[in-house]
Amino acid sequence: MAEPLLCLQHVCKRCGGLLAVDHVSLAVEVGRITALIGPNGAGKTTLFSIISGFLAPSEGRIFHRGTDITGMPPHLLARRGIARTFQIMQPFAGLTVHENIAIGAHLSRRSRAEALDAAADVASKVGLGQVLERPAASLTVAARKRLELARAVATNPELLLLDEVLAGLNPGEVAAMMPIIRHLAGRGITIVMIEHVMQAVISLAEHVFVLAEGRIITQGAPQEVVGNARVVEAYLGHGAAARLAAAGGTHV
Amino acid sequence: MKGASLAHIVLVIAALAAVPLLTASNVVLNFLVVALLVALVGQGWNVLAGYGGQYSFGHAAFFGTGAYVTAILQMRYGVNAWIAFTLGIAGGALVGAAIGALAFRSGLRGSYFALVTLAFAEVLRILASVAPVTGAGVGILIALDLRPQAFQFQGRVPFYWIVLTLVAVSLLIVRLIEQSRFGAWLVAVRENEDAARAVGVDTARVKLAAMTISAAITAAGGGFYAQYFLFIDSGIAYGPWISIAALLAPIVGGIGTVFGPLLGALVVKTLGEIAKLVTGDAPGLDLVVYGGVLILVVAFAPQGIAGLLTSLRLRFARLRSSPPERAHG
Numbered sequence A: 001m002a003e004p005l006l007c008l009q010h011v012c013k014r015c016g017g018l019l020a021v022d023h024v025s026l027a028v029e030v031g032r033i034t035a036l037i038g039p040n041g042a043g044k045t046t047l048f049s050i051i052s053g054f055l056a057p058s059e060g061r062i063f064h065r066g067t068d069i070t071g072m073p074p075h076l077l078a079r080r081g082i083a084r085t086f087q088i089m090q091p092f093a094g095l096t097v098h099e100n101i102a103i104g105a106h107l108s109r110r111s112r113a114e115a116l117d118a119a120a121d122v123a124s125k126v127g128l129g130q131v132l133e134r135p136a137a138s139l140t141v142a143a144r145k146r147l148e149l150a151r152a153v154a155t156n157p158e159l160l161l162l163d164e165v166l167a168g169l170n171p172g173e174v175a176a177m178m179p180i181i182r183h184l185a186g187r188g189i190t191i192v193m194i195e196h197v198m199q200a201v202i203s204l205a206e207h208v209f210v211l212a213e214g215r216i217i218t219q220g221a222p223q224e225v226v227g228n229a230r231v232v233e234a235y236l237g238h239g240a241a242a243r244l245a246a247a248g249g250t251h252v
Numbered sequence B: 001m002k003g004a005s006l007a008h009i010v011l012v013i014a015a016l017a018a019v020p021l022l023t024a025s026n027v028v029l030n031f032l033v034v035a036l037l038v039a040l041v042g043q044g045w046n047v048l049a050g051y052g053g054q055y056s057f058g059h060a061a062f063f064g065t066g067a068y069v070t071a072i073l074q075m076r077y078g079v080n081a082w083i084a085f086t087l088g089i090a091g092g093a094l095v096g097a098a099i100g101a102l103a104f105r106s107g108l109r110g111s112y113f114a115l116v117t118l119a120f121a122e123v124l125r126i127l128a129s130v131a132p133v134t135g136a137g138v139g140i141l142i143a144l145d146l147r148p149q150a151f152q153f154q155g156r157v158p159f160y161w162i163v164l165t166l167v168a169v170s171l172l173i174v175r176l177i178e179q180s181r182f183g184a185w186l187v188a189v190r191e192n193e194d195a196a197r198a199v200g201v202d203t204a205r206v207k208l209a210a211m212t213i214s215a216a217i218t219a220a221g222g223g224f225y226a227q228y229f230l231f232i233d234s235g236i237a238y239g240p241w242i243s244i245a246a247l248l249a250p251i252v253g254g255i256g257t258v259f260g261p262l263l264g265a266l267v268v269k270t271l272g273e274i275a276k277l278v279t280g281d282a283p284g285l286d287l288v289v290y291g292g293v294l295i296l297v298v299a300f301a302p303q304g305i306a307g308l309l310t311s312l313r314l315r316f317a318r319l320r321s322s323p324p325e326r327a328h329g
């Protein structure tokens, strides 16, 4: 068995009295799309912030390709090939789309011209080719989500952490975004995506982790996981699975 | 493309270089020397604040260090004036790096950073007003030695060439920054530090480098001031007047642009002179004028004169490209 690209061991994050992340251990296999799902406030974004170095875990260790990366600052993790997007979008608001993506591309390219070329390339792949010279601040939500994605992709990551890049999009926009994500995975980028859009999780992810109240409550193939009673209860509240089953029994 | 091209810089410097060929007026030359000095000092501020988004209220710390190192090395240690001037720039850079390391290491941003730079400049001013090496309250007089080797000249024209050269170099440095990866990273830090870190930017290091370059440019202004006026004291070298001049010129001219500080320095100095003529040089009047200018710029032209020019150019371009509408249905 190949060693996992990313491995978390008993990672905890205490926020005041609250355990936002509670002994999370998980492994992300190379080359596939993994989804991280769970109800609001489960600790998904916090977990991403820990993996990408923005937050230090209170306990536990994180390994990237077998190297302990716990506590490494974000810029060094980015240079190791770990890129993230932000759920609350963080564009370089005063810059154009082109310049925004170029800053990502500069990670592996010193030359301004090369970075701008690479950025234009990435932009056309994620469907931003037409708005290159627009200020980032003037974009629609859907375009800003793409910009988040493009800037991360421009760093040439091997591991891409996507925090709800489909949230707030209409069904047409979601449908347009899915092949882009699939294409990135096809290029060999390992993807971990936090997502609430279940249809996207089922169609994109090969493996799903379910986080609730800071804990991984189950994991597995997407089809199995969404049918799991504990997952349904985590989302809809205690007893919901039973009620659903009962309701399903009378109607079908 | 919004950046200034090399041709623009050559053109502007050539035009300014022609001034002494057209006039020998000491009034004009003195005015321009001081305006260019402010442009230089402001360009230093512009690197850190205009491009890096780190607003300093204490660039006097670098100006004063450049001035004092230049003067002290000559008068106390017999060092050649040019070497002293060069070491003054290095000294300013060092002070910039030290303050930057302290401020950025402890994560100071925004108004906290501004206040800390102000505090450092004030501490240096107070130290300079009591330490024997700086001449304490008396200040330092650089002995008259009117030879080029001593960085002293009979007339104002050579000083004019020198400060113009320094300004030209500062314009080229800023253009170089604009076109480099470092410049892109610096602007990224200004726009969004978290986003910058996420794409691999070592924000602390970028800010530190910007502060060092910024301080060096401003320190060159301080060293030049010492040679031009041959006298400094703690109020001149480390006083708030120069911290204000350093930020006013680029804000008026357009922060984060190559020509902003030069443009702003010329405008601000011109307004200052007009005010002096009108009111007969009442004390503190310059500050009133500067305050007024600052309010106007912030209210009506937040991108400064450079920003106004850009939007005017865009408007004209649009007018020209769209044919006038005809009124018939």
Ligand SMILES: Nc1ncnc2c1ncn2[C@@H]1O[C@H](COP(=O)(O)OP(=O)(O)OP(=O)(O)O)[C@@H](O)[C@H]1O
Pocket: A015, A016, A018, A020, A038, A039, A040, A041, A042, A043, A044, A045, A046, A047, A087
């Ligand atoms: N800096 C912080 N200080 C205190 N509490 C925090 C902090 N950051 C997050 N939390 C808490 O930690 C928990 C997890 O938050 P997190 O944003 O990680 O959830 P999430 O799973 O991403 O939710 P969503 O689906 O709404 O994005 C929440 O209860 C939140 O209030």
Ligand SMILES: [Mg+2]
Pocket: A044, A045, A046, A087
């Ligand atoms: Mg979240």
